[in-house]
Amino acid sequence: xxxxxFLFFAVLLAGYFAxxxxxxxxxxxxPVLGRTRANRDRMVAAMAPFVLANEVxxxxxxxxxFGVYPRLEGEVLFGLYPLVVAMLLSWILRDAGLWFRRRLxxxxxxxxxxxxxxxxxxxxxxxxxxxxHAAATGFTSSPVHPVGVLLGVLxxxxxxxxxxxxxxxxxxxxxxxxRSGRALVVSGLVSxxxxxxxxxxxxxxxxxxxxxxxxxxxxxxxxxPFAPIMLGxxxxxxxxxxxxxxxxxxxxxx
Amino acid sequence: xxxxELARTQFAVTGSLHFLFVVLTLGLAPIVALMHTRxxxxxxxxxxxxxxxWGQIYVVNYALGIVTGLVMEFQFGLSWSGLSDYAxxxxxxxxxxxxxxxxxxxxxxxxxxIFGWGRLxxxxxxxxxxxxxxxxxxxxxxxxxxxxxxxxxxxSVLRDGRLELVDFGALLTNKTLVFSFPHVIxxxxxxxxxxxxxxxxxxxxxxxxxxxxxxxxxxxxVGVASVGAFLALGFGYAQFGGVQEGxxxxxxxxxxxxxxxxxxxxxxxxxxxxxxxxxxxxxPRWRWTHVVLMLMTPVPxxxxxxxxxxxxxxxxxxxxxxxxxxxxALTPGLTSGMVTASxxxxxxxxxxxxxxxxxxxxxxxxxxxxxxxxxxxxAGARPAPAMTF
Numbered sequence: 001x002x003x004x005x006f007l008f009f010a011v012l013l014a015g016y017f018a019x020x021x022x023x024x025x026x027x028x029x030x031p032v033l034g035r036t037r038a039n040r041d042r043m044v045a046a047m048a049p050f051v052l053a054n055e056v057x058x059x060x061x062x063x064x065x066f067g068v069y070p071r072l073e074g075e076v077l078f079g080l081y082p083l084v085v086a087m088l089l090s091w092i093l094r095d096a097g098l099w100f101r102r103r104l105x106x107x108x109x110x111x112x113x114x115x116x117x118x119x120x121x122x123x124x125x126x127x128x129x130x131x132x133h134a135a136a137t138g139f140t141s142s143p144v145h146p147v148g149v150l151l152g153v154l155x156x157x158x159x160x161x162x163x164x165x166x167x168x169x170x171x172x173x174x175x176x177x178x179r180s181g182r183a184l185v186v187s188g189l190v191s192x193x194x195x196x197x198x199x200x201x202x203x204x205x206x207x208x209x210x211x212x213x214x215x216x217x218x219x220x221x222x223x224x225p226f227a228p229i230m231l232g233x234x235x236x237x238x239x240x241x242x243x244x245x246x247x248x249x250x251x252x253x254x
Numbered sequence: 255x256x257x258x259e260l261a262r263t264q265f266a267v268t269g270s271l272h273f274l275f276v277v278l279t280l281g282l283a284p285i286v287a288l289m290h291t292r293x294x295x296x297x298x299x300x301x302x303x304x305x306x307x308w309g310q311i312y313v314v315n316y317a318l319g320i321v322t323g324l325v326m327e328f329q330f331g332l333s334w335s336g337l338s339d340y341a342x343x344x345x346x347x348x349x350x351x352x353x354x355x356x357x358x359x360x361x362x363x364x365x366x367x368i369f370g371w372g373r374l375x376x377x378x379x380x381x382x383x384x385x386x387x388x389x390x391x392x393x394x395x396x397x398x399x400x401x402x403x404x405x406x407x408x409x410s411v412l413r414d415g416r417l418e419l420v421d422f423g424a425l426l427t428n429k430t431l432v433f434s435f436p437h438v439i440x441x442x443x444x445x446x447x448x449x450x451x452x453x454x455x456x457x458x459x460x461x462x463x464x465x466x467x468x469x470x471x472x473x474x475x476v477g478v479a480s481v482g483a484f485l486a487l488g489f490g491y492a493q494f495g496g497v498q499e500g501x502x503x504x505x506x507x508x509x510x511x512x513x514x515x516x517x518x519x520x521x522x523x524x525x526x527x528x529x530x531x532x533x534x535x536x537x538p539r540w541r542w543t544h545v546v547l548m549l550m551t552p553v554p555x556x557x558x559x560x561x562x563x564x565x566x567x568x569x570x571x572x573x574x575x576x577x578x579x580x581x582x583a584l585t586p587g588l589t590s591g592m593v594t595a596s597x598x599x600x601x602x603x604x605x606x607x608x609x610x611x612x613x614x615x616x617x618x619x620x621x622x623x624x625x626x627x628x629x630x631x632x633a634g635a636r637p638a639p640a641m642t643f
Binding site for chain 1: 419599614
């Protein structure tokens with residue numbers, strides 16, 4: 001049972017990197033590829049239908065952490081206190097940018113929230129690199145350790161590349177590239193590599209700190225039957241918003 | 255303030271902000287789903303317009319529900335790791351169900367609903383908003399299961415200094431849950447209904463051109479709010495049977511909000527059920543009632559906060575009733591500096607965003623059902639159907 005829940009947790013966390021990675025990447029690329037308002041609208045519209053289905057993977061990760069690894073939950077989040085607060089604020093500003101940018105028409109209004117999307121995406125991408133390093137060292141090293149900073153740069157670059165691949169898949173040619181679905185899967189896997197590495201290393205430790213059997217049994221009975229529905233809902237999103245003629249209608253809600 | 259008070263303030267501020275938006279979500283979700291259903295069945299432009307207008311208010315409100323909820327979820331680990339350490343084996347189960355299953359599906363289906371206009375077959379698109387409603391209520395249920403466990407730690411035993419789950423059924427039939435959950439749902443419907451009625455009253459008072467649109471909305475709002483008031487009041491009294499012994503004795507912080515909530519709530523329910531509801535047919539034309547409805551609109555939000563103050567301050571000093579104090583649940587090593595910094599960050603950012611969000615909602619209400627972003631037809635795709643009501 002511990003192994004099943006470890007795999008569930010690992011899939012959720014790696015899935016978050018592979019999926020939300022391209023949303024953050026598109027956010028990072030907004031100031032680079034989106035020099036004009038029309039371009040930024042297209043970039044945001046391209047990722048918009050996926051964001052809600054992607055970011056929620058991290059909400060599920062945190063919930064699983066609480067349910068399956070209750071004694072690690074506090075240790076992990078408290079061990080990363082300043083980083084978690086900064087990343088949460090980044091996440092909030094990124095989301096607010098998406099929800100608010102098109103609610104008013106002014107150029108300055110939209111420009112401000114576009115900047116918040118880019119800024120929030122940067123904070124999250126960079127923060128993830130530092131968080132992975134801190135987790136790998138058992139929360140003993142300083143969050144601004146050079147290796148952590150380097151890892152932050154790496155995750156940021158990986159997400160940006162993943163975001164570019166996504167745009168080239170969903171809107172072929174619009175931003176200078178054409179990529180297949182297979183290329184998108186590969187860039188997703190590459191984006192998730194750092195966290196997969198960490199999960200493999202932390203596996204024995206996580207298995208040891210699983211919740212008691214009674215809790216895992218209840219969670220298994222209650223939650224696992226929904227796994228196919230959750231997967232089905234995600235697949236539905238990807239089928240509905242696959243590329244094609246008129247795939248990215250403007251105006252989009254975000 | 256010491257670190258404990260700061261951490262409590264942080265939870266109270268973010269929790270209150272969160273619920274202000276959640277309570278409206280719970281009320282508007284089924285209302286929008288009903289409007290969408292009537293639109294799909296009858297194909298009427300009126301109901302399509304109502305779905306898009308009230309749906310847009312629903313999703314703009316939803317944005318703040320999400321971002322405040324994120325802070326809530328992570329705060330448990332940041333400030334209250336003693337809770338997960340001591341009771342995580344029990345408390346974690348409903349919390350995991352909420353985030354892992356209910357909210358995961360809710361967010362996924364909401365994305366499909368918002369961006370699925372014109373892309374999904376109409377019946378599947380309709381199914382999305384009902385699934386959003388269902389999972390939103392499931393989310394609320396599991397959060398109430400978790401909260402009720404803190405009020406009355408049923409279904410668990412103490413083993414080696416930690417609480418262990420022995421009976422999940424007892425968590426779901428907790429005496430502090432069974433009447434409180436429908437009470438919360440009633441509060442949601444009351445809030446959603448009154449927002450519908452208050453916003454419609456504002457438009458009618460301004461002699462809107464869309465009078466049929468807002469006549470219907472106003473009547474529906476008063477109807478839903480009446481159902482909500484009835485549920486909230488009935489289950490509100492019923493839940494006193496499950497309140498922990500001595501909870502409100504000598505706790506001014508809990509008893510005063512409770513008293514105000516009951517007094518104001520009764521008055522509100524009286525006006526709704528015995529004055530406005532019988533007059534529902536004439537309400538759209540009687541302009542003096544519009545002022546009354548507009549004045550009533552903010553009241554359920556205040557009542558909801560008072561209700562949570564009574565429930566949560568009444569639990570003090572316990573985190574888990576008579577098992578774990580909030581002081582013992584505080585993360586060891588947490589300093590006032592850390593909490594102060596994060597409190598300023600969260601309260602400042604979320605507070606500002608909340609103000610912006612309410613201004614945006616007020617603007618949608620003022621502009622009425624024109625140029626809506628939700629379900630907008632792509633530029634140049636086809637001419638928008640004439641909206642004559």
